[in-house]
Amino acid sequence: MKKFLVAFLTVAILFALQTTVSADSSNKDDYLIMFDGPAEKGILKAFDIDEEDIHFESEILPVYHLELTEKQAKLVENHPQIKYVEEDAEAEAHYQTTPxxxxxxxxxxxxxxxxxxxxxxxxxxxxxxxxxxxxxxxxxxxxxxxxxxxxxxxxxxxxxxxxxxxxxxxxxxxxxxxxxxxxxxxxxxxxxxxxxxxxxxxxxxxxxxxxxxxxxxxxxxxxxxxxxxxxxxxxxxxxxxxxxxxxxxxxxxxxxxxxxxxxxxxxxxxxxxxxxxxxxxxxxxxxxxxxxxxxxxxxxxxxxxxxxxxxxxxxxxxxxxxxxxxxxxxxxxxxxxxxxxxxxxxxxxxxxxxxxxxxxxxxxxxxxxxxxx
Ligand SMILES: [Ca+2]
Ligand SMILES: [Ca+2]
Missing domain, CATH: 3.40.50.200 (Peptidase S8/S53 domain)
Structure with a gap:
């Protein structure tokens, strides 16, 4: 009985570790970032952000919609030419019709x-x-x-x-x-x-x-x-x-x-x-x-x-x-x-x-x- 418990705990811990590791290394989330001043795409490249991770490049504001890992997001946020880094938020239509x-x-x-x-x-x-x-x-x-x-x-x-x-x-x-x-x-x-x-x-x-x-x-x-x-x-x-x-x-x-x-x-x-x-x-x-x-x-x-x-x-x-x-x-x-x-x-x-x-x-x-x- 005890042996079984130990085995179970080991599996659980391994699983937990693995989950943490994968979340840290490759999970990307959607972000909106805004430059302080004109957008410089070269800066993004320097953070290993590939073209395929960029979903949208604004024509009126220095804003990008892109996918970042948590680590990348932190690095980008600390760059002096980046003004804002925000995780993309969910939105839905909220309205009620009055018949x-x-x-x-x-x-x-x-x-x-x-x-x-x-x-x-x-x-x-x-x-x-x-x-x-x-x-x-x-x-x-x-x-x-x-x-x-x-x-x-x-x-x-x-x-x-x-x-x-x-x-x-x-x-x-x-x-x-x-x-x-x-x-x-x-x-x-x-x-x-x-x-x-x-x-x-x-x-x-x-x-x-x-x-x-x-x-x-x-x-x-x-x-x-x-x-x-x-x-x-x-x-x-x-x-x-x-x-x-x-x-x-x-x-x-x-x-x-x-x-x-x-x-x-x-x-x-x-x-x-x-x-x-x-x-x-x-x-x-x-x-x-x-x-x-x-x-x-x-x-x-x-x-x-x-x-x-x-x-x-x-x-x-x-x-x-x-x-x-x-x-x-x-x-x-x-x-x-x-x-x-x-x-x-x-x-x-x-x-x-x-x-x-x-x-x-x-x-x-x-x-x-x-x-x-
Ligand atoms: Ca209603
Ligand atoms: Ca009646």
Missing amino acids: YGIDLVQASDVHPYGYYGQGIRVAVLDTGIDSSHEDLHVYGGHSVFSTWPESDPYYDGNGHGTHVAGTVAALNNSYGVIGVAPEAHLFAVKVLDSNGGGSYSGIAEGIEWSIVNDMDIINMSLGGSTDSSILEAYSDYAYNQGILVIAAAGNSGNAWGSGDNVGYPAKYDSVMAVAAVDQNENRASFSSTGPAVEISAPGVDVLSTYPNNNYTSLNGTSMASPHVAGVAALVWHYKPYYSNVQLRSVLNQTAKPLGNSDHYGNGLVQAYDAMVH
């Missing part, structure tokens, strides 16, 4: 004051949320499906749920996009499969999970054309428990904006039906119409998160609904003493009127106006 909808619903007007919907719990009843996405933080979840991978709420084989989640709460950082309420807490409640299909029983189970797990807001970017007393009972129950229930009005509208075609559960009294507008605040031709339309939000060319660290633009009242959920989170964080009924009333009273109420309901949801109301 137009974030501005349109006035989220951009309240973020600078530090209002991000902190801690408001939003259940996204959808196709799951890709929780490994760099621009999302998912706090929990549940799937109504029993077979893998649909049983995993953090697997989104469709993309719809991840997109909806990003509109609610994509993180405020230096990359990707920003959501309406970037510090709201997202919960992935998977009631739709990878084909975007589901059932009323699944939605009911998702609503029940949301009630039991103390959600503040339920976003349902989904719907069907069948009326169901039991789905209505579930929606009512959630609303009576103090949850704000928001759903997409549906994509059954026509170019004329005629007809009564809002889907379920949006059509129920306990649920806010959200219609879609474009960047110019005009009704999207697909957006369902009728007296049940309650409020409007951006739903055309909406940029948001997509599985596998992607971002994409989608259309639909599905994209409009999470804007309202996000605004509700902003206002509720600011005025936590509001009941869901009061919050809903304020969102409706402060919406920007856009015209025909069968098309727009009370109008475009407005975060700032609701908060100062």
